[in-house]
Amino acid sequence: MFIAGTETTSTSVEWIMSELMRHPEVMSKAQAEVRRTLHNKRPQDHEGHIPEMHYTRMVVKEGMRLHPALPFLVPRACKETCEVGGFKVTQGSRVMVNAWAIARDPEYWHDAEEFRPERFKDSNVDYQGTQFEYLPFGSGRRVCPGSNFGMAMLELILARLLYYFDWSLPDGIRPNELNMDMIVGMTARRRNPLHLVATPYNDPTETQC
Ligand code: HEM
Numbered sequence: 001m002f003i004a005g006t007e008t009t010s011t012s013v014e015w016i017m018s019e020l021m022r023h024p025e026v027m028s029k030a031q032a033e034v035r036r037t038l039h040n041k042r043p044q045d046h047e048g049h050i051p052e053m054h055y056t057r058m059v060v061k062e063g064m065r066l067h068p069a070l071p072f073l074v075p076r077a078c079k080e081t082c083e084v085g086g087f088k089v090t091q092g093s094r095v096m097v098n099a100w101a102i103a104r105d106p107e108y109w110h111d112a113e114e115f116r117p118e119r120f121k122d123s124n125v126d127y128q129g130t131q132f133e134y135l136p137f138g139s140g141r142r143v144c145p146g147s148n149f150g151m152a153m154l155e156l157i158l159a160r161l162l163y164y165f166d167w168s169l170p171d172g173i174r175p176n177e178l179n180m181d182m183i184v185g186m187t188a189r190r191r192n193p194l195h196l197v198a199t200p201y202n203d204p205t206e207t208q209c
Pocket residue numbers: 004005006008009012069070073074075135136137138139140141142143144145146147149150151154
């Protein structure tokens with residue numbers, strides 16, 4: 001069983017950072033937004049400025065679309081026999097919802113396989129589980145009770161990673177060569193841990209606080 005919140009959060013951060021490394025133009029845009037917003041802010045005030053980082057939020061949402069931490073959500077058992085899409089589902093059947101496939105379905109997502117945070121601009125698709133094409137935190141009675149906390153953590157962690165460091169791939173690996181293989185169990189993790197080179201960023205105009 002997964003440890004609620006811990007593994008899902010670290011898995012999501014790793015996938016989002018992977019996508020940012022594969023898309024340097026998105027990384028630059030998100031990093032510029034984060035550095036503009038957190039410039040000269042005290043670390044204890046960072047959290048309060050997260051809502052101003054609209055692009056960074058789109059990056060997180062898009063990362064979770066392509067890489068939902070729990071690709072099959074939590075298994076359900078059918079309470080009574082019913083029909084779904086022409087299929088009879090008998091009482092007691094175990095039902096798995098493939099949220100991973102739904103979030104890549106070209107019927108609902110334009111260029112579904114592309115990592116493009118801008119798709120969430122002016123879009124009313126959120127992560128509360130009421131729009132079934134996007135279920136990073138599941139839906140219904142067993143929806144993730146930590147979704148708002150999880151989202152806030154992801155945004156803060158990502159913002160700080162982008163604020164304090166410049167990131168590069170090791171050993172001359174090019175962005176399009178980054179291995180994105182995954183292992184699917186309860187969670188969908190990277191097969192190979194993400195190895196990156198972190199270079200501390202010192203804002204030349206920053207005043208000490
Ligand atoms: C980025 C972070 C997180 C992600 C992506 C995530 C995702 C999910 C998903 C997909 C489910 C299954 C929902 C369903 O089957 O409909 C779930 C369940 C759950 N999550 Fe999260 N979660 C995150 C963070 C958290 C946090 C921070 C907590 C607690 C503080 C938490 C507590 C739980 C619990 C207790 C369940 C089981 C709910 C139930 O079965 O009734 N999660 N989570």
